[in-house]
Amino acid sequence: MDAGEVREEDAFDVAALHAWLTDRVAGLDGPPRVRQFRGGVSNLTYLLSYADRDLVMRRPPRGHKAASAHDMRREFTVQQRLRPHFGAVPQMVGFCDDPGVLGGEFYVMERLKGTVLRSELPPGMTLGPDEARALGHTVIDTLADLHTVDPGAAGLAELGKGPGYVRRQVEGWSRRYRGALTDDVPDGEAVMAWLDGRRPEDAALRLIHNDWKLDNLVLDMSGPARIVGVLDWEMATIGDPLMELGSSMAYWITADDDELYALLRRQPTHLPGMPTREQFVERYLARTGLKMGDWTFYEVFGLFRLAVIAQQIWFRYRAGQTTNPAFAMFGDAVRILVGRASALAGVRS
Template sequence: MTGSASSASSASSASSAGREEAGEVRQEDAFDVAALHAWLSSRLPGLTGLPEVRQFGGGVSNLTYLLRYDGQDLIMRRPPRGHKAASAHDMRREFTVQRQLKPHFGAVPEMLAFCDDPAVLGGEFYVMERVEGTILRRELPRGIELDEAGARALGHTVVDTLAGLHAVDPEAAGLGGLGKGPGYVRRQVEGWSRRYRGALTDDVPDGEAVMAWLAEHQPDDVATRLIHNDWKLDNLVLDMSGPPRVVGVLDWEMATVGDPLMELGSAMAYWITADDDELYGLLRRQPTHLPGMPTREEFVARYLSRTGLPMGRWEFYEVFGLFRLAVIAQQIWFRYRAGQTTNPAFAGFGDAVRILIARASALAGAPGRTG
């Protein structure tokens, strides 16, 4: 989809090209398909025969599988093997968040079944509907084009959908219990600092200067809202057949109730644009470099206009977002180095950590920067 009618038609005809594809299941992530089917078919009538199972490779935390039954595609989510913080892989929590949120925020998949019996697959998992649409990664898929107007419209719908999520009342959605009260910013700074130290390896920076800066410059919470906590394009399912529209938001494993500006900062760590430096550009995982895409400054300004939230020093949230992303990458790099995962997509995560810590350090030393 682009801003022109001809380009919109082209994207519509190429919708299958932009569809998220799944590959073979990695050996380390295989499971007993017959056991899954026996459990699932007793809860969802009409499932006949064992499903074809494929694995999506884009995620870096919980594992996502396509269960292809005759005439029906389902999605299964479960944690990876290997030790990591249990809260990052709480399947019941992820399932419950989406089930409760669905009536208040339509861009959530329909939850179908949850299993907490380890006798089935060895741990918790859940199954949900498959949301059809396009998922964008580093480059546009073949058959989809975006001109400048289309890229800007896409950026705006990403901002506006985030603002729409943050407008949901957590209590009305039955999710107020996810929050821990005032002090969200402090808990985030302390928690991510603790995680980085706990996953530190001898080939990355110790990050102590960045952690000290965040601790010293942290603002008070500005609001308490429901947040997704991993807002980026490859977690959004898009309808690109006309004006871009978010039809599904995936990967709710880190959703919580907290300060929405912290989520804004985290989202901007992924929003790498064409004028960013070469090293940071190597980390780009979404097509935010396209001509017409909003800059980070424009994204933030539109978000604040939509939400009416006050903004103090933006550089704190920007540095926090970069550091948080570095911690996520380092936790995965720790698992990769320990042989707990062999996913080749993780082979460069040590380099990513070094780039992110260096950028966060540089921005922390540039007071007054606004995007």
């Protein structure tokens, strides 16, 4: 996982964090060296390097954010309770809701050592077609296995709001898009109307991660690819697993996709041997036993949801609430995603 110098806008009081940690972790010789992970576009993630151990701290960004996003207590609690039932979860160290420490909520966890794949493979790494296919199958199977965890047994039943998940998702993401709309992107009204008019009943209610993609997976690549950890549980909930499948496929850009959509690729799913989206869905359904009606609905939803996430960040960037250069092209990404969703739905963009 790549970590670099902390961006000025994301700096915090390292001495205060160290003092808080020494009350919870014995033998810390600090303060730590702090670096910032560059991946991700939502919560901020920092590497805390001590002489004998590495820890990771997560906290929300400053500036405008959706009311339900960036809930540190929720993210911490989900991982703490889920770990005994789904091994690919980091060990939690502690949660802080005292604004006197860093100005807001944050939590600290162990660092999982391994490889996180971005748009291109790390220098020196190669994946042949068989290895790429095996990696893809591991991603599919682990997602399916997560969706078999009993939320009640894991102490996470309170995450659910009952039936109506699909409806709430369509309405919620539509509301967020309208709330973050800027004058340089499509209004999305035709896609939102299409989703609202074609939403199916919930296929099931399962524990879902809600942001399942390769750069949230820590991999052991020393042999056949193995997932040692899943990161970024901020949006985990109990919901329709087919909605998560559609959301995940919005990121699963393959070699035969059109040039504009390919510009958004952030994981090496274009490699020869990687499962296609169709193969991903087929294998997932076979492993879970779930039944699906119209796949187009879930695919359009996934694209639109990703457009909303990008638009919320683009809104912050345009307002000067973040200067992260990685966000400079997010307006273009929104236009591409809304355009692709519109084309699949057969409506104007």
